[in-house]
Amino acid sequence: MTESGGGTRAEKIHRDIVRAILEQRLGPGTKLGEDEVGAIYGVSRTIVRAALQSLAHEGIGVIEKNRGAFVAHPSVKEAAEVFQARRLIEPAITELAARACDAAGAALLRAHLARERQAESEGDDRAAIRLSGEFHVVLARIAGHKIYENFLRELVARSSLIILLYRRSRAQCCKIDHHGALVEAIAEGRGAEAAAQMVSHLDEIERDLELVDTAIPVRPLSELLGG
Numbered sequence: 001m002t003e004s005g006g007g008t009r010a011e012k013i014h015r016d017i018v019r020a021i022l023e024q025r026l027g028p029g030t031k032l033g034e035d036e037v038g039a040i041y042g043v044s045r046t047i048v049r050a051a052l053q054s055l056a057h058e059g060i061g062v063i064e065k066n067r068g069a070f071v072a073h074p075s076v077k078e079a080a081e082v083f084q085a086r087r088l089i090e091p092a093i094t095e096l097a098a099r100a101c102d103a104a105g106a107a108l109l110r111a112h113l114a115r116e117r118q119a120e121s122e123g124d125d126r127a128a129i130r131l132s133g134e135f136h137v138v139l140a141r142i143a144g145h146k147i148y149e150n151f152l153r154e155l156v157a158r159s160s161l162i163i164l165l166y167r168r169s170r171a172q173c174c175k176i177d178h179h180g181a182l183v184e185a186i187a188e189g190r191g192a193e194a195a196a197q198m199v200s201h202l203d204e205i206e207r208d209l210e211l212v213d214t215a216i217p218v219r220p221l222s223e224l225l226g227g
């Protein structure tokens with residue numbers, strides 16, 4: 001995002017859209033009309049375009065010639081590929097996190113876990129879903145590996161779309177007990193064990209998906225963004 005003067009605003013739009021996806025408010029295939037997004041945020045098309053292009057680069061959005069931009073609609077094949085990629089990098093991230101985790105890192109993980117538990121006990125599904133995805137990104141941050149962190153941020157956002165499309169039930173993507181066990185293993189530096197737990201955690205998320213083609217109702221952007 002190098003648009004002069006528009007970077008910050010384009011980044012905010014980008015961030016809001018990703019957040020809406022992580023909270024599963026903004027579904028796969030939703031049209032992201034330039035004029036509509038521009039009106040919601042009170043910005044020019046140029047700024048909106050910069051935000052939409054960065055989403056497309058990350059595979060979270062798609063831009064179709066003469067049709068405009070949409071939230072991506074991952075296919076069954078892409079869904080399988082996203083989980084393959086996660087199974088490849090997340091055990092590595094988990095091992096690195098276990099190695100790098102100091103008292104501050106452990107406190108950060110436990111605080112995040114507490115927020116996940118609170119959201120769940122309050123029945124705040126949107127926050128619970130977003131926080132459960134962010135947990136994985138926090139691990140990459142503790143691992144201190146920027147490339148993994150950025151890559152994972154994209155994979156987690158794509159996973160949210162995939163879960164929204166393909167989940168068997170309303171159950172959320174991550175089990176907090178799994179996250180709790182991971183936090184303890186990482187905080188105690190048991191890297192190999194934590195990495196194995198991560199693989200079975202991801203396997204379980206994927207098992208809860210029904211990888212067949214589906215469609216979901218699309219709602220107007222004005223109900224989903226801004227505010």
Ligand SMILES: [Zn+2]
Binds near residue numbers: 132173175201
């Ligand atoms: Zn998880």
